[in-house]
Amino acid sequence: QVQLVQSGGEVKKPGASVKVSCKASGYSFSSYGISWVRQAPGQGLEWMGWISAHYGDTHYAQKLQGRVSMTRDKSTSTAYMELGSLRSDDTAVYYCARESEILGVVMLHYWGQGTLVTVSS
Amino acid sequence: DIQMTQSPSSLSASVGDRVTITCRASQTIGTSLNWYQQESGKAPKLLIYAASSLQSGVPSRFSGSGSGTDFSLTINSLQPEDFATYYCQQSYSDWKTFGQGTKVEIK
Numbered sequence: 001q002v003q004l005v006q007s008g009g010e011v012k013k014p015g016a017s018v019k020v021s022c023k024a025s026g027y028s029f030s031s032y033g034i035s036w037v038r039q040a041p042g043q044g045l046e047w048m049g050w051i052s053a054h055y056g057d058t059h060y061a062q063k064l065q066g067r068v069s070m071t072r073d074k075s076t077s078t079a080y081m082e083l084g085s086l087r088s089d090d091t092a093v094y095y096c097a098r099e100s101e102i103l104g105v106v107m108l109h110y111w112g113q114g115t116l117v118t119v120s121s
Numbered sequence: 122d123i124q125m126t127q128s129p130s131s132l133s134a135s136v137g138d139r140v141t142i143t144c145r146a147s148q149t150i151g152t153s154l155n156w157y158q159q160e161s162g163k164a165p166k167l168l169i170y171a172a173s174s175l176q177s178g179v180p181s182r183f184s185g186s187g188s189g190t191d192f193s194l195t196i197n198s199l200q201p202e203d204f205a206t207y208y209c210q211q212s213y214s215d216w217k218t219f220g221q222g223t224k225v226e227i228k
Contacts, residue, residue, distance in 0.1 A: 035217065037165075044222040045157075045165065045208050050215070059215045062122065095164055105171040106212040107155045111164040 002026040004096055004112035011118045017084040020115045022096030029077035030054040033099040035108055036070060036081045038092040046092075050099075051079060086119045093117075123147050123211050127220035133228040138199045142223045144192045144209035153213035156185055156194045159222075160205045168207075169194065199225070 007021040022034065036048040049060040051070040058070050064083070072079045079096055094115045097108035124147035134140050144154065152172035157165040167176045169185035172192055182197040196203055204227055209220040 037219075044206075045159075045210075045219040047210070047217045047219060050217070061216065097165075103152075103171045103174065105153050105155070106217075107167055107170040108157070108165070108210070109167055111166070114164055 002098065002110045004098060004110055006094075006096060006112040006115045009116040009118070011120065012086050013121055014086055014088065014119055016086050016119075017082060018086060018117050019080055019082040020094050020096075020117070022079040022081070022112050024053075024077045024079070024098065027098075029072075030074055033106075034070075034072070034079040035097045035099060037095045037097060037108070039095070039114075040089065040092040043092075048081070048094075053079065083117075086117075088119050091117065091119045122216050123150065123214050123218055125209055125211055125218050125220040127207075127209055127223050129223060130221065131224040131226060133226045134199050135228045136199055136201060138228075140196045140199055140225060142194045142207055142209075142225075144187075144194070144220050146190045146192075146211055146213075149189045150211045150213035152188050153211055154185075154187065154192045155210045155212060157208045157210065158203075158205050159208065165208065196225075201227075 003025045005023045030053050035050045051058045067084050069082045096112040098110040100109035126145045154172045156169040158168050159165040173185045184195050206222045206224045208222050
């Protein structure tokens, strides 16, 4: 079965960087893209960006451009999301999600368990 | 970016009620619209894809409709496990965006 297992929670100081991992299993890693989504406490879902597991192409949300980097390691079937210049409003649960495409429509089909990143001085 | 606007932001309903949530896109997106359910403290779960297709394993009381800019999610005969927050998401653009969410609470 498809599983996405994320790394554990992190506490970071403002200005630091954080790197969250998402290890995939149960499918051909290179065949599907991975999106990253975050959710601040008590808030809604925010799409952060996408990476092609095959080619490594990326699309990032405009508000995060310049601070976010998404990479992947095909040898370990792991995707990574790194966010730099952390601020208190980056405190959130970060999710990875594997895409599927059906009827020409892309959806976030499988989700990781989430990683809480807390930014605090 | 394509903006997604859901309404209402929250609603109170009773078990057995029929509930409808709407989602409007800021530009036409065809049927590239998905719905997710998120229970408190859990990861979101895909409910409906391509505007009206029910994800495998999702109860048939859930249905989706719409195309272009206006979409809706309907829950017939609300069950206790349906009290959660629901999000629409467009995937027409490479820069996928979510609606702000609709919290369905017990009346």
